[in-house]
Amino acid sequence: MPNSSETQLDRREAIRQLLQKRPAATQRSLVDALVERGFVATQSSVSRDLREIGAIKNAGGYALPGAAAAGDEELAQVADLLVDLKAAGPNLLVIRTETGAAQRVALALDRCQWPEIVGNVGGDDTVFTATSGAAAQRNLITRIGRATSRHW
């Protein structure tokens, strides 16, 4: 078995596709997802695959190399679209944006995969960002400030 088997290449490609759709929390979950797609592999193989693929692990789970920092960068790019930022209780951050930009901002926040962010919804000029608690919220504000090079 001197050469990379067809199966191996296919499986890795499948993993790449899975990760592109959404980050994987654990290797185990990837194993399960692979099974659904008709691949049989153990956690061991997935561990090795991830290393070869060059995947990284951040707070959001395993992701492809590009996707990781992409979030921060993407957020930086929409920094100008942010208008205001204020907390509504310890679990909700309300972000005002230029009209029509909320979706983009929400998407960028999603991709950051920051641990403080539980989830986002973007309307027209407002984004609601759910946070896990007061500390997380404070942190998040700092982090947004850093990423956008602005102070709030």
Added chain:
Amino acid sequence: MPNSSETQLDRREAIRQLLQKRPAATQRSLVDALVERGFVATQSSVSRDLREIGAIKNAGGYALPGAAAAGDEELAQVADLLVDLKAAGPNLLVIRTETGAAQRVALALDRCQWPEIVGNVGGDDTVFTATSGAAAQRNLITRIGRATSRHW
């Protein structure tokens, strides 16, 4: 203890600085490095710190968010400077570059933090890249091809 303690902030800043210098292989090694700098903390705390900092883990260890994908991108930017690429045994890859560009290329390869790369040295127009074995070397060539959008 409602607020982040001074110690915690300092410690996290120290971790950031450490990671900026070089990636950390394990959390344990970070604990040790912190001790040298006068911080006392357990692996548990470092685990939580890394999450808060937003650090990511790739094949090279823990790194700051930006630094991760930066390598691949940096390599893509110097793609034009590559002239030739050939293996010398299973553990050495010899990369010819434009005159004077070898250092930059070697640096970019370093930052990729790819598992196949054991180490790099850049001369004037030649880079020596040590690989862990034949398979790794083949992989590396593929990967360089992908990153530089060229075939070798």
Added chain:
DNA sequence: AATGATTCCGCATAAATATGCGCATATATC
């Protein structure tokens, strides 16, 4: 087709990481 060289991958397990819990401590409110 036998031999050898190489790679894949599962198993078992070592190694590393994440987390529930509880105490200590800090802040807020009264």
Added chain:
DNA sequence: GATATATGCGCATATTTATGCGGAATCATT
């Protein structure tokens, strides 16, 4: 200053990830 509330962090441990080893499979050479 007493009480209530919230946070930091260590300990112990559950969970997750990495890896040494060996058997099976593939290919090259003779």
